[in-house]
Amino acid sequence: MTTQAEDLVEYGFRRVIITITAVLCALLEIVDTTIVNVALNDMKGSLGATLTDVAWVITAYAIANVIIIPMTSWLSQQFGRRNYFAASIIIFTVSSFLCGNASNIWELVFFRFIQGMGGGALLVTAQTIITESYPAAKRGMAQAIYGMGVIVGPTLGPPLGGYLVDNFSWPYIFYINIPLGIIATILTLYFVKSPKYGEKLKANQVDWWGIVFLASFIGSLQFVLEHGQQDDWFEDITIIILSVVSFFGLILFIWRQLTYKYPIVNLRVLQDRNLRIGTIMCFILGFGLYGSTFIIPIYTQAILGWTATDAGLLLIPSSIMTGIMMPIIGKMIQKGVPQAYLVAIGFMIFFGFTFWMYSIMTPDTGTEHMFWPLILRGMGLGLLFVPITTLALSTLHGRQIGEGAAFTGMMRQLGGSFGIAIITTFISRFTQGHRVNLIAHLDSTKFEVQQRIQQLQMGFMSKGFSASESLDKAHKAIEMSVMKQSTVLSYMDVFLYLGIMFLICIPFVLLIKRGAGKVDMSNVH
Template identity: 80%
Template sequence: MVQTGQDDLVEYGFRRVIITITCVLCALLEIVDTTIVNVALNNMRGSLGATLTDVAWVITAYAIANVIVIPMTSWLSQQFGRRNYFAVSIVIFTVASFLCGNATNIWELVAFRFIQGLGGGALLVTAQTIITESYPIAKRGMAQAIYGMGVIVGPTLGPPLGGYIVDHFSWPYIFYINIPIGIVATLLTVTFVKSPKFGEKLKASQVDWWGIVFLASFIGSLQFVLEHGQQDDWFNDALIVTLSVVCVFGLLLFVWREMTYKHPIVNLKVLKDSNLRIGTVMCFILGFGLYGSTFIIPIYTQSVLGWSATDAGLLLIPSSITTGIMMPIIGKMIQRGIPQGYMVALGFLMFFFFTFWMQHVITPNAGGQDLFWPLILRGVGLGLLFVPITTLSLSTLSGKHIGEGAAFTGMMRQLGGSFGIAIITTFIARFNQEHRANLVTHLDVTSFEVQKMVHQLQQGFMSKGYSENIALSKAYKAIEYKVMTQSAVLSYMDIFLYLGIMFLLCIPIIFLIKKAKNKINPADAMH
């Protein structure tokens, strides 16, 4: 197979700046769109006359398309040329954004979101590969840092941006803002991005069509089960059971097909690289923590503290800015040869301290000032994790294997996020029920303290002009509300505790990583 030398794709000066801006813009576009719709679902529901279950498909369809296309991006880049594939993906994403804004019913919107996801999934991994190959090998840590700013800031930027657009304009504009950025990114890609020469393309008869079918059935059904499991009561629902079976068989058949077919759609053999294997596990955990915490904190502030969607979204901005500031610093540290394993260990430890701190500050009366510093610590932890994990994962790969490796890390980060949100949603509901049952058992109506509390509340309501009976009823409702709030807070405390333990348990995994040279000699990387 003919392959260009690594140095042929390295850019310098103005061209590299433009390529970097284009790739970060595209990564941001894709990731912001994953979370921007979360705060607009209610408005969509009202204007399109949809149920809550129907409108959840707006998120699910995008996620399913995303995760299906991510593992295939390296293969598609080889077939059509990386620049062409990247440019076409931006065009698909931009056109689908316009169609989403113009959708007249919920199922039209879901279909266009799926198409948008097919374009968007390609943007993430291809942008990462283009940035990686545009920098000399010694500066790849910095390249990952710049790309990482987009990936980490994106999920956090979505909710406040979506909240602002919905509050001041209307929900279609969350899609329309993609259009001018998409047009600029397409023009810059066509003008500045180069494609590596990958050798011969496959004929239609050689394409791994069965691989595509097995991959889509495995990933698609897994994503559906994760997104809808909690609301459909998991394995008590026939569709969830059926799709779980499809998922397992899809995975087994996909692995068998890719290991035996001459031209696989996903090169699983690249996972023979031990650093990439460990890196994919750590990317999964990183996705779990990143998307899980981005999901849980706005829910806590809105449901327990009664904040607006915009305020809840804005709370996460300082954390993202901290990560953004950390990225170039981490890139410089990697260039200076500071072992990345130490940074990852410190990152996992900081994330553990963030969850431990959050567990102690979340109360029914917590304010923004209580959550500010723990979230800054989260930003530092994520900064220490993202770049070193990605560079360690790809550090022993070269040539087209970098793209294949980036596809695995990207897919595992997204899947980690899906698992994180699904598991957190399930456990919040379960813990809530347990804590409520425990709290209610301590509320003995015959006890003096309870009677005193009821009496005080009743007197308070009566002083506002309510009759004795209505005041008593309101007193019991107030106690019930306190119990519900308290059980919700205890549930969030449990979630943070378990999230922290998971990150703490990841630290020993780092010792399994083989030392790669931080500044790899281009000649060595060619082997």
């Protein structure tokens, strides 16, 4: 196994090209997860669809992603890594072109699903290729380079999407993938090597039931998370049915993988303690990364009235900070600083970011108030991503690296889906609660309340409205103000709870096995 692992290590120019190719592919896939968010309104208009229909453009991609991610290691072994990686890039690129040319919403949703099938493979295979192209002592740096793509990607999506939609039209958010996809395919075919991992399976040995159980478990779960809040969770029969399907899908999938001779996902690799802890940490990281990337643009657009481009640009300094942190942390891990300490500091800093956001939120918060908390967020994400991924894969070797990367990738995506689903639910429930409390304090017999209504009424009358119309508008303005205040309070609550969740994680991080921090050459055998 040692020679096999050493055969894949690259040096000099070849390693630079392979690294650029892998990061480019990871970026393509991740930018496409968030770039669509800012174009939904334009799609709705030009394709004549409802907002619920358009939401499927995001859902279809996410479902395809999480179904394919756990299968990537197995598919790489079946078709050869280079061929599978190249085929995934081609599927992603061709379906990007078809998405841009879609003539109705369901065509677009179908092509987005196909695009997600190609894209999910890019993420994990890119991580495996980078990890195996570097000698074991430099794995921390390898994960830092890969991490720059994964962390910066979600943030690049909204401003890039906003710019393309404002200056061109929504199909260009898909067309932009085409030249990059062609370059990545050529580089992959020329430079990426395929490891030799035993025999391919015959068609009758393929774990078809495993694929069915995995797809029903993950696909149903993703749907429930994406649509739960808008369909009022368990009040909706579809959500109930899919929750049951997901639960039994999971049970049957685990049973099948542990009893079948040729499982599609090797669950036994989770016997590695570091990988187990790493996958849980990846889930929490996904929760914080995608949750905060989702919540901040919505807050700035809905409450502060910013444009999509401005909302997207707000997150750029945070990403640049993460980018600066990545190589520094990669070097620290190489020098033997225990990953557990770095992760604990990362969680502490992320708590600092959420608490700072909690304390500055008002209906008038400006860019200048959010700049430094977001820089802190960038530092926290840098401290979390590299140590967590290096730690998760640090004691794996050979084909286990690909299998481990599939678990960490899947858990990060699922963490993001859970994060967004829980945050949207909390915001709507907390807003209702705060609204009730605020209205209870609005006593119409109080002098201040009467004075405020009178001021507003006089203002509307001065614009030419009748006394009764002005009074009606004054009451509506107060109702709007209460709604805005209660929404801001619910965002504050969400940031506070996110912070508490990160604080609770710190003691668990410190339980990580000592000595797992420094990756030494003996782990490759």
